[in-house]
Amino acid sequence: MAPKKRTTRLNPKTTTTTPTTTSITNAQLKAMIDQGVTVVLATRDANTNGVESHNSRTGVRRNERATHECTYPNFMKCQPLNFKGTEGVVELTQWVEKMEIVFRISNCSMENQIKFSTCTLLGNALTWCNSHVRTVGNDIAYAMTWTELKKKMTDKYCLRTEIKKLKVELWDLKVKGTDVIGYNQHFQELSLLCVRMFPEESDKIERYTGDLPDMIHQSVVASKPKTMKEAPEIATELMDKRIRTFAQRQTENKRKQDNNQQQQP
Structure with missing residues (x-):
């Protein structure tokens, strides 16, 4: 700590005292700057990844929600139709249309579309699906796309007659x-x-x-x-x-x- 200094003006009768000053070393100054930069970066990351973000152009704050992966319970809450395979092309068309709506509403990923959609099959349709899985194996069966599944089911249940x-x-x-x-x-x-x-x-x-x-x-x-x-x-x-x-x-x-x-x- 530096000692207090007293300065004397030209008039010897009047004296004033300067404020106390503190000398800072370069190491201390660098540490303070680093600390300030860390706080700024942390605040920026919180605003970017958090719920609220700021648009510098319009000055409007908007809410940003993180996209959560669709789970099977969330998928079923959207009430997909069941498919039994007993009413032909009309039943299949309605099932496909409803299923694609559920995919959009639930944000179902492509990796889960086959697993989740085949869980709505009942009766003859479920038997056909299980037979296909046993024939090709789980990995191949659940790796096909939604388009491929629709084609297979169309060939099976949409008779030409x-x-x-x-x-x-x-x-x-x-x-x-x-x-x-x-x-x-x-x-x-x-x-x-x-x-x-x-x-x-x-x-x-x-x-x-x-x-x-x-x-x-x-x-x-x-x-x-x-x-x-x-x-x-x-x-x-x-x-x-x-x-x-x-x-x-x-x-x-x-x-x-x-x-x-x-x-x-």
């Missing part, structure tokens, strides 16, 4: 009366089961509009829908307008008839 019947049903599908909503639902179901019938989206739209009732057919075609999402929406809206107009005309005609009857002697 059944698909041919569905194609005939799709070609013969008509709108019953003004029930466009029922027609939309049935058409979508059959088109999903008969994917190869429509190589392009335009082919599916053309097939869909071809069997619409005459009262809305030309209007839907003139609107030129580009996707199969737009076409049913346009058809449903036009049919609703036609039904409302028809109901209004009936009400108006009935009112006129009642007035005429009252005016007659």
Whole structure:
């Protein structure tokens, strides 16, 4: 510790005392700097890896959640469908669609997709799966991709005769009366089961509009829908307008008839 120093101004009568100062060695200064750098780095890492991070451009703080690996209990909480293999192509299509939704919701990794999805198989489907595992071995069976599993199950449970019947049903599908909503639902179901019938989206739209009732057919075609999402929406809206107009005309005609009857002697 350095001794206190007293300084005297030009006026000998007045004296002042300077503040106490402490001399620091180079080693001590270096240690302080290192300590400060360590604190700064630790704070930065906490902000980067923690829940809260700061965006320097916008000044907005956002929450960052660490992605957790999907476990089997979490997978089952998303309620995947069971597949028994007894109802053919319709049951298989519904199982595949639901399973792919569950994969997305649960963040199921590709490594676990086969293990988790095959746990939903029951009855004949489970027997077929176990037989395949015994034939090729666990490592090979669970190393295949979801696409490969879908193909194997399609070859097993989607019989050609059944698909041919569905194609005939799709070609013969008509709108019953003004029930466009029922027609939309049935058409979508059959088109999903008969994917190869429509190589392009335009082919599916053309097939869909071809069997619409005459009262809305030309209007839907003139609107030129580009996707199969737009076409049913346009058809449903036009049919609703036609039904409302028809109901209004009936009400108006009935009112006129009642007035005429009252005016007659």
